[in-house]
Amino acid sequence: MSGVNEKKVAALEAVKYVKSGMKVGLGTGSTALYMIQAIGEMVKNGLNIKAVATSVETEKLAKSLGIEIITLAEAKRLDITIDGADEVNEEFQLIKGGGGALLREKIVAHNTNLNIIIVDSSKKVSRLGKFKLPIETIPFATQLIISELEAMNLEPIQRLNGDQVYRTDENNDIIDVNIWNCDEPLSDLEQRLKAIPGIVETGLFLTTTNVVIVAEGEKSVSRKR
Incomplete structure (x- = not known):
């Protein structure tokens, strides 16, 4: 089964958790689209909920x-x-932010009782870091932050949208960095990154996830923390 269909399988399993009367956070991205x-x-069939969107696109x-x-x-x-x-x-740890919504996503996750992550089988890894880690920065500081990240050997690249600088919904920049060769604990890395003035948030989600649903072909596997 293709990755796109696996995304739908995971999404359909996750929405079984949604009940009338709930306040629901809606994620952003290609898998969240199916959800x-x-x-x-x-909702068309009578579900009564209120929702908070993690991006303008999702809203x-x-x-x-x-x-x-x-x-x-x-x-x-x-x-x-x-x-x-x-x-x-x-360990239920994530890299998020490929779609650029990491700041709102982390704020929403922090204010949620049950966080469910849905992925296709290609997103399940033994070690984080093959996907570049997004870091959201204030434009005023971005170029200086890039210099600091270069000194940390993180190979920073400012994200572009075509030939223009990419801007988040909060009008910030994103720098994508390579953490694959970092030997320090991820929690220490996150703390070190967020100590740099001008870094608003990172795409490391280390403690917020309660349930992970991984689609593997036509079936899904749910794991709870």
């Missing part, structure tokens, strides 16, 4: 499908969030 479409069908899609969108401030706390990941290891 949002499935919830849209459930537009959800509204087009009849899903009621509220702000995180209005929600205060979410019952469940379903989102994808670029990599996930056996």
